[in-house]
Amino acid sequence: MHEAVTKNTERRIQRTMEALRANNMEAYYVKTAAEVVPFVEQMIPAGATVSNGGSVSLAETGVMDLLASGRYHYLDRSKVSGEALEQLFRDVFSADWYLASTNAVTENGELYNVDGTSNRVAAITFGPKNVLLVVGCNKIVKDIHAAATRVKEIAAPANTDRLGCKTPCAVTGTCADCHSPARICCTTTIHRYQRIAGRIKVLFVGEPLGF
Numbered sequence: 496m497h498e499a500v501t502k503n504t505e506r507r508i509q510r511t512m513e514a515l516r517a518n519n520m521e522a523y524y525v526k527t528a529a530e531v532v533p534f535v536e537q538m539i540p541a542g543a544t545v546s547n548g549g550s551v552s553l554a555e556t557g558v559m560d561l562l563a564s565g566r567y568h569y570l571d572r573s574k575v576s577g578e579a580l581e582q583l584f585r586d587v588f589s590a591d592w593y594l595a596s597t598n599a600v601t602e603n604g605e606l607y608n609v610d611g612t613s614n615r616v617a618a619i620t621f622g623p624k625n626v627l628l629v630v631g632c633n634k635i636v637k638d639i640h641a642a643a644t645r646v647k648e649i650a651a652p653a654n655t656d657r658l659g660c661k662t663p664c665a666v667t668g669t670c671a672d673c674h675s676p677a678r679i680c681c682t683t684t685i686h687r688y689q690r691i692a693g694r695i696k697v698l699f700v701g702e703p704l705g706f
């Protein structure tokens with residue numbers, strides 16, 4: 496990335512961090528993806544009960560491997576299915592930490608997410624004592640309108656393709672407001688000012704992550 500682009504990206508991240516802090520969320524910044532795992536190790540004490548939402552950003556940065564390393568009591572959704580998975584989704588509400596990314600974050604300090612099963616947006620909203628979101632610089636948008644557009648034209652088509660969902664966006668690359676059984680955007684959440692100060696923490700990375 497050209498130095499001028501890096502500087503502009505960092506200014507945008509700083510603006511967004513200030514807006515998130517004004518909304519009672521914590522905000523942090525590391526320059527590279529390689530710094531994410533050391534940050535998480537320093538932030539989350541060994542032995543804590545942790546879980547996560549599905550996230551390419553967590554996989555790309557090595558956080559998924561850290562969660563599964565044995566350092567934590569990990570509620571691992573990848574190891575269960577059926578009724579056990581349903582139970583795990585409920586157990587997650589009692590976890591110490593929940594890790595995920597966000598589909599978009601606005602320069603006004605708003606988190607914008609869509610979900611199919613909705614366990615991820617539910618846990619971000621309520622339950623786990625702490626929520627840590629790992630967010631690449633590509634997720635920052637101007638406002639809620641731009642966030643919705645980002646989801647329909649970038650995040651949803653890429654995620655449905657990744658997950659093998661048979662939805663219109665997986666084929667055409669854009670939203671058709673479908674009634675598909677595999678729809679991944681059944682619920683939309685916007686997190687603005689939070690009553691519980693600091694529960695939601697956002698770690699920005701000065702590189703693109705996920706989609």
Ligand code: SF4
Nearest residue numbers: 651664670671673679
């Ligand atoms: S409504 Fe359907 S087509 Fe539109 S983004 Fe969601 S899953 Fe894709």
